[in-house]
Amino acid sequence: EPGAPPQPHQGRIPRRLRPSRPPRPSSLFRPQDCPICLEGIASAAEAYRNANCEHVYHRACFTQHVETRVCDGMVAALTCPLCPRAITAEEVEELVDEETWQKYQRFRRDLDIAMDEGRRHCPTPGCSGVILRPGKRCQQVKAWSAYVVMGALL
Incomplete structure (x- = not known):
């Protein structure tokens, strides 16, 4: 009705639902435990999040997982420790040192050759x-x- 006080939620967003300011990236990090070492991940700087599956690990733990798989020649089955999502070549290159990256490329090349008649x-x-x-x-x-x-x- 004209002249009546506006009803809550009519034509406006309630204050509690309005964002006060955009969140900063550091505020998006939730402390949690690393599924590899079971220790707490204290900050975003020491965390590594898989792009597709969103599992979070200590960067050092995930790097060790990748390095171990590569050094064992298991590049065909290089997946997230918690799910079957493949770890990409770009992720491997980002995480490992140059020597391990070269091993990965050799094993990957050999696998590709073996699969191609x-x-x-x-x-x-x-x-x-x-x-x-x-x-x-x-x-x-x-x-x-x-x-x-x-x-x-x-």
Whole structure:
């Protein structure tokens, strides 16, 4: 009715629902326990959050998890410790040192070659070349006519 006092919530946002100011990133961090070491994560600076699954760990614990998997050659099954979400190459590169990153790239390359019927490792000892398809050969190979892998003719 005209002249009547406005009813609460009519045409305006109640004060308790209005944000006082935008939250700062540091205020978005909730202290919690790391699922790897079970110790508390005290600050956002020591936390690592997976991009897709949102699980949070100590950065050092998650880095150790990734380094261990890479050093064991388990790059095909490199996942979050709590769920099946794959850890991306970008995440690996961000977390590990240069030596571990190089190992990751070698293992990943070897896995990709093993999964591709059109590529093989060069059989020349010490050569890291790849034969791209039948009929092609690595420049290091002097004379051979078929794929030879681990002593087997393919």
